[in-house]
Amino acid sequence: MRIQLPYIHAFSFWLGVAIATVVWWVLSAMRPVFRQMSASLRARREEAKAKVRSASAVEEHYCRTALKHAQGLHLAAPLFSLDEVILPPLLLAPPPRIEPGNVVHLDDAVSLSIPYLPAWPELACIYQTPTLTLAQALSGDSDIVLTGQPGAGKTVALAYLASRLARRDPEPGLPEGTLPFLIHVADLDLPLKKPDEPLAPLIDCISEHAPMFDLGRIPDFVRNAFADRRALLLIDGTDELAPAGLTEVVKFIKAVKKTYPKTRIVTTASPEYLDGLVTLNFVPFALAAWGAEQRAEFVGKWSDLWTRFVAVEAWAQTGPEQVDPILLNRWLTADTALLTPLEMTLKTWAAYAGDARGPRPLDAIESHLRRATPADAPREALEMLALQIHLAVEPVFDPRKAREWIKSYEPPEPVPAPGAEPEPNKGRKKPGRAEKPAAPSLGLISKLAESGLLSQHRGSRMRFLHPVFGGYLAGGALSNYKPEAVLDQPPWSGKFLAMQYLAARGDASLLADRLLAQMDRPFERNLLTPARWLRDAPRSAPWRGKVMASLVELLQHEGQPLNLRGQALSAFIASNDPAVAALFRQLFRSPSAELLQMSALGSGAIQDAKAVEDLTGLLNHPSPNVGRAACLALVKIGTSAAIDGVASALLHGEEHLRRAAAEALADHPAEGHAILMEGSEVEDILVRRAVAYGLGRVHQPWAGELLAKMQVEDKEWIVRTSATEVMENKLRPDPHVPRRLPPPSESPWLIEFAGKQGLGVSPDKPPTDLLLSALKTGAEEERLAALTYLRMMPNEGVFGVLFQVMYSGDPVLREAAFLTLWEMSARGIEVPDPVQFGVGY
Structure with a gap:
């Protein structure tokens, strides 16, 4: 059989051969280029992997440092870590925000009978009103501000949250991979030197405690965490500041929000003063007080830790005979007085240390101060320092200025012996270098810092370890000074603490008489x-x-x-x-x-x-x-x-x-x-x-x-x-968890209400008149929902309608209107006397 080969077109064949030869020659000639490109890609991949490893290493080192820092942010840190004594902090659940059309939450006997008292959380604690965890409060995607009286546990709450996140063990409600950035306002060095670089103080503070090999990578690590929405900024100490200091913190927060608008922030504040924070849409949460069960649990933890670790120390064995822990625990838990976590900690510590001076909270504070004060530091010096801090309204102070305040109590400077020879190199000056001025000895101030009564911060700044200690000492000194000097100060925690402890340790009749003589409707703060x-x-x-x-x-x-x-x-x-x-x-x-x-x-x-x-x-x-x-x-x-x-x-x-x-x-x-x-x-x-x-x-x-x-x-x-x-x-989702409030122009119920009136809701103009109309004529749900927006619109017309509603006789609207006015006042807005509107006598 004859086999016939396929026909091959000669021109096409030789053209293909020529093209193949040219392509092969070009590829052969470019082989070094391809090798270089491949090597470059491999290098880039390795560099990317190295960066990931580097970032992971920096993050790992930072989390360890942050955890160590947070574990020491409590009063008993010299004895125990935070995890060993912590009771997970809880927050008072605020009244649910009413929105027409939403499912109504089921009320019970407690929510219907117990008024919401964020400034006095003791009643809610006794009757076990609903509470929220920190993670639940943050799950609503809102920035929050923790409020409470001094000693309520605001710093510990922030440290607890930072510890959970640094340990990569967040509670349900927080996204995985969230990084905590916990900083005290005294370390921010406010006001900002460069408002367009708001993270600079944070980066500097973190760098001071970072390993040497991480220093160059810290700035990018911090900025990337904020840019990637992984950062949770925790600002402590805001509650200790006077209004002027709080204003600078608000500016700092605005700068952070401007550069990183999705950043989540938690801070602290006094319940009486939230100026600027609510305007930035921070939701205030009051820390829940400790009830009998929490006090018993805390005492049990302390007793176990003290027995296992402290009582076996040599100094404890050679001291006074130790009392049976069972008797101590019964004495501590039998007291029905409503103590803050700080006071309960001090009282328990004094009982187990054997230096308790009595059953009162004042005795517990006094015991701790005597235990922590250096032996050669006169009590008068501490009280004078605290008094000057409170009179100057400087909770964070310069130690050089503080030395001037108490210089009369300083020990005399050592005087060189006559005829003493100077050191051989002393007095020589290297060419080209200016001689640095010698740092002055801080004397008593440095001793108080070493003993733990004063806390040191960046920029050579100091403060009392806890404002309660400063207020207690200032109150004692005020009894020999003009106590009315503090009355004219702006509202800040130091002012109220000094007056409180003056009343406990001296005669506060003048203060009480002046306060009671001034009418303060509708909040009765002077009472x-x-x-x-x-x-x-x-x-x-x-x-x-x-x-x-x-x-x-x-x-x-x-x-x-x-x-x-x-x-x-x-x-x-x-x-x-x-x-x-x-x-x-x-x-x-x-x-x-x-x-x-x-x-x-x-x-x-x-x-x-x-x-x-x-x-x-x-x-x-x-x-x-x-x-x-x-x-x-x-x-x-x-x-x-x-x-x-x-x-x-x-x-x-x-x-x-x-x-x-x-x-x-x-x-x-x-x-x-x-x-x-x-x-x-x-x-x-x-x-x-x-x-x-x-x-x-x-x-x-x-x-x-x-x-x-x-x-x-x-x-x-x-x-x-x-x-x-x-x-x-x-x-159902917990209705007490606050959600971000949409703008009025995007609120479904308000758009529907406006439609019924034949109106629209403009995004460019506050719909004040429309909201007032809803408050006056709407259904109950619409009236309650209108109050949520009207708190941001303080003017005489709004105040007049709010007072009319508050004294109209409707108990539900009355309570909601009062809380709206209270929040406006806490923002720093001057709420007028309702009498000028013909109500509230």
């Missing part, structure tokens, strides 16, 4: 300021009776918001005055439902067993809130008669009272929980339905299992429906 002095002041103080009488008058003032009257109630509770119990029992005779509600909560808070009979009689009061308050108070008192009264209300009361009784019993683990378990199986439908709501307040696994069983297996649909309602409410 509530000396009200804080009652706990520590002597019972025989001449001004005490005037303040107590004014507080009674405020508590009885009908028509005033419960958020205001509740502060007077909290002042009575915190005073720890034995006469308060009789006062509350006497007020049970009042016909006012709101006063009965306040008095019932007061009797429960101080656990007055003599009030059980009167409180039981209030269970069937026509006002539901009075019955709710009585249930909560009886459970808090906790005697057999009190628990029996609440159990009887659960079995035989009206439907709303049964539910209140079940929700109150949820706060009593010993007997209340057993009653709820038993009540879930009784024949009475109304009892089982009430128990479902009570189980919703028990945050334990068995309660959830029992609710799920009732949801499916109960034979009555009304009980199943209630159990389902409670379970669904638990699964």
Whole structure:
């Protein structure tokens, strides 16, 4: 068979050969170029990997340094790390923000009876109102400011958050990989030298503690963390500043936000003064106070650590005979006084160290100061230093200036012996170099810094380790000075602490008289300021009776918001005055439902067993809130008669009272929980339905299992429906977590309301008139939602409508309007007297 080859076109063949030859020659000639390109790509890949490794190494080193720093930011750091003694900080849950059209959260006896008091969190702690963790508060994508009285634990809260993030163990609610940047305002060296480089102070501060090999990479590491939205900026110490200092911090925050607009920030502030922070959309959160359970848990931790690590030290073995820890713990937990975490720490430390001077918070502060003061530092020098700091309104001070303040207490400078020969090289000066001036010896100041009473910061700046110590010492010195000098100062924590401790250690009659003589409607700050002095002041103080009488008058003032009257109630509770119990029992005779509600909560808070009979009689009061308050108070008192009264209300009361009784019993683990378990199986439908709501307040696994069983297996649909309602409410997003407020022009409910009026919402002009119209004529949800925006629009017209709403008689709007005005005042806005608008007498 003959094989025929395919036809090949000669021209095409030779053309292909020629092209292939040329291509092969070009490729051969460019082979070195290709090799160089390949090597360059490999080098770039290796360089990128090296940068990643380098960045990871810098980040790892920084996280270790940040963790070490955060673990030392608490008072007992010389003894224990923060993780060993910390109780995870909690925040008071603010009232949910109302938005028309959203699902309404299920209220309970606590939220309906306890007013929201961010400046006095003790009442909320006693009755276990809802709280949030720091991660939950941040999950709403808002910047937050932590508020609380000095010693409430703001620094520890920031350190706890920084520790969790540095350890890469964030709580649910924070994104993975978030880096904490915790800095004290004293280290920021404000005002900014270069506003267009706001991170420069932070970079300088981090570089001072970074390893030498990381110094060149720190600036890029910090800037990249902020640019990539991985940074959480934690600014401590803002609450210690006067308004002028706070203004500089606000400018710093604005500069950071301008350059890195998505940066998340947490800072601190005094509850009385938030100037500028709320304007920047910071959401204020009050730190929750410690209740009996938290105090017992803290004492247990301290006892265990002290026994295992401190008591076995040689110095402890050779000291005074140690008291049995069981006795110490019982003494510490038996005290019902409402102490801040700082005061509880100092009291526990003094008890275990054996140098306690008494049971009062003042005794605990005094014990610590005596323990920490150097032996050759006269007490007068400390008090003079603190006094000058407070009179100059300089919480962060220059140590050279401080030496001038206390130079009369300085030890004499050493004088060279006559005829002493100078050192051989002394006096020689190297050519070309200017002789540096010798740094002056700081004497007492340096000793106080070494002992831990003073804290040193960048730029040769210092401050008292805690403002409470400075306020305590300044208060003692004020008794021999003109105490009225501090009254004219702007609002800052040092001013209030100095007056408080003057009242505790001297005669504050002049201060109290001047404050009480000045009307301060609608907030009554001039009354509530000396009200804080009652706990520590002597019972025989001449001004005490005037303040107590004014507080009674405020508590009885009908028509005033419960958020205001509740502060007077909290002042009575915190005073720890034995006469308060009789006062509350006497007020049970009042016909006012709101006063009965306040008095019932007061009797429960101080656990007055003599009030059980009167409180039981209030269970069937026509006002539901009075019955709710009585249930909560009886459970808090906790005697057999009190628990029996609440159990009887659960079995035989009206439907709303049964539910209140079940929700109150949820706060009593010993007997209340057993009653709820038993009540879930009784024949009475109304009892089982009430128990479902009570189980919703028990945050334990068995309660959830029992609710799920009732949801499916109960034979009555009304009980199943209630159990389902409670379970669904638990699964919804927490309404107390604040979300970023959209601009008015993007608010769905306001656009809809404007449409009904035939109007539009312009993004270029504040819709003040439209919001005022919603506040006057809208539905209740629309009126409450309008208040959220009107707090940012302070003018005479807005104030007039707010006061009219507050005194209109609607209790829900009254409380919301008062909180709006309070927030405006905390921002530094001067809120006018409501009397000029014809209300609030």
